[in-house]
Amino acid sequence: MATWNTLLLQDSASPLMEQLSFFHNHALLILLMITVLVGYLMGTLFFNQFNYRFLLDGQMIEIIWTILPAITLIFIALPSLRLLYLLDEVNNPLVTIKTIGHQWYWSYEYSDFMNFEFDSYMIPLTEMKPQNFRLLDVDNRVIVPFNSQIRMMVTAADVIHSWTIPAFSVKIDATPGRLNQISFLINRTGLFYGQCSEICGANHSFMPITVESISPSYFTKWISKMNNL
Numbered sequence: 001m002a003t004w005n006t007l008l009l010q011d012s013a014s015p016l017m018e019q020l021s022f023f024h025n026h027a028l029l030i031l032l033m034i035t036v037l038v039g040y041l042m043g044t045l046f047f048n049q050f051n052y053r054f055l056l057d058g059q060m061i062e063i064i065w066t067i068l069p070a071i072t073l074i075f076i077a078l079p080s081l082r083l084l085y086l087l088d089e090v091n092n093p094l095v096t097i098k099t100i101g102h103q104w105y106w107s108y109e110y111s112d113f114m115n116f117e118f119d120s121y122m123i124p125l126t127e128m129k130p131q132n133f134r135l136l137d138v139d140n141r142v143i144v145p146f147n148s149q150i151r152m153m154v155t156a157a158d159v160i161h162s163w164t165i166p167a168f169s170v171k172i173d174a175t176p177g178r179l180n181q182i183s184f185l186i187n188r189t190g191l192f193y194g195q196c197s198e199i200c201g202a203n204h205s206f207m208p209i210t211v212e213s214i215s216p217s218y219f220t221k222w223i224s225k226m227n228n229l
Contacts, residue, residue: 010167013192013213014184016087017169023079030072087169090183093151095144101154101161101174101196104203108142113223122206135205136193141212145219146186154180162198165211171197186213 012018098109109117120138128134144150154163156174164171172182186192194209214222 012169013167013186013188013190014169015187016184017167019083019086020169023083026079027076030076034072090151090181091149093183094148096151096153097142097144098153099155099163099174101156101158101163101200101207103158103201104196104207106138106163106207106209108140110223110226114227116226120210122208133193136195136208136210138208138210141191141210143212143214143219143222144186145216146189146213148216149183149185151181151183154182159200160198161196161200161207163194163209164197165192165194165209167192168211170194173198186211189213189215 009017009021009024012021095110096112098111100107100109105122106120107117108120109115118140120140120142122135123132123137123139125134128137152163152170152172154172154174155178156176158176160176161174162171163174168184168186170182170184172180174180190213192211192213194211196204196207196209198204200207
């Protein structure tokens, strides 16, 4: 989860987030090289420490500053296009969960397992325990198995919401009358937090998302327990 001293991206918990982190570092290095080069040229020109008459009229320098940005854009565009296709790919899911956004809470339906459902509200400050995180913990968590392909079917009952978990690289709009889907795989156990990322009304800041990743064997026991309730 993000804290006040978090300067970079959250630790990845899915292969897609790992690829996004790699691309972020790749693009950041290219931007750093461009910034240093442009800053050096501006500094030397400002202090008149180099002969710049060829910058004003020179065929070779015009060829260089036309070709060099094109090559730089290729190094950025090719990895980003690959990531776009990877993010849009939906593999055969092991678990399908339907998520419905409300003002201002989420409800979840496990349609693969006898179609049980529950609502997920933020824990109020008066009911919080010492281990809970303020504005992030909920009374009913989304339970999913790790190392398993998960498909989320996302919609809304009233206004537009957005189901977002940064550690999974998941962000998808919940639109009334429309069923969107996204697929992800969690590669480790743990608790992962997110929030609605669409301004959906007065209590927009109070509809968090908590996903608990557990082993497939414990997930099977949890499903059996929920079906017996």
